[in-house]
Amino acid sequence: MQESQALLRLQEIDIELMRLNGQLKAMPQQKKLAAIVAAKKNLAGKLKTIVGQRKDAEIDLEDNEAAHEKTVNRINEVQAEAAERGQDFRGIRDLEAHLTALAKQLEKIEFKHTELEANLEKLMKAEQNARDLDARLDAEHAAQQESFDRSSANIMASVRQLAVERKAVLANISDEVAQTYAKAAKRFGGLAVERLRGNMPTTCRVKLQQGIFGELMRGPIITECPYCHRMLVTEGALADE
Ligand SMILES: [Zn+2]
Secondary structure, three states, rough: HHHHHHHHEEEEEEEHHHHHHHHHHHHHHHHHHHHHHHHHHHHHHHHHHHHHHHHHHHHHHHHHHEEEHHHHHHHHHHHHHHHHHHHHHHHHHHHEEEEHHHHHHHHHHHHHHHHHHHHHHHHHHHHHHHHHHHHHHHHHHHHHHHHHHOOOOHHHHHHHHHHHHHHHHHHOHHHHHHHHHHHHHHOOOOEEEEEEEEOOOOOOOOOOOOOHHHHHHHHOEEOOOOOOOOOOOOOOOOOOO
């Protein structure tokens, strides 16, 4: 295969690959898959917050229960002390005042415990809901992916076939020309190479002046269009007339 022919075929292959990739991207499953990924990301952020709050709530509850135990122990100690003192009237009164204060403290701790338990329960439910939603999103993602794979099988087969041909075609193109092509393809949105038909390039379609045309025809087969600066294959310019 001649380099100029290989170059033109390379462009055809790349344009076809772009078209097929466009088809793949436009498939309805792709939009849904992207939405699911976005929803999962959003959910992961929320879940992280909830887990943090749930852990804090567990610590708060543990602290409350430790305070409860400590207060109960203190009450038992004071009661034991009171029983020991027995007849010491003044001492007993002080201990009773102390016991009353401790009982109030215990009541407050118990009230707070109910609140903390409800809070923890609420957060655990929220966490479970988030995890359930995440599992549903995973299942939906798998279903959409399967549907996409099924629907895109033909396109993917063409893509693979073209990729193989592209490699074979590239073997006929020098590194220098391949690099120029890659840059031009990027710059011109895929339309990197044009041909000459008579004295007119096929893409920019600016008629070449006689002098420039003659000069190009005497130059290399693969050159550059003097107007649009795409790659220009001059071979066959006159045959097409
Ligand atoms: Zn041109």
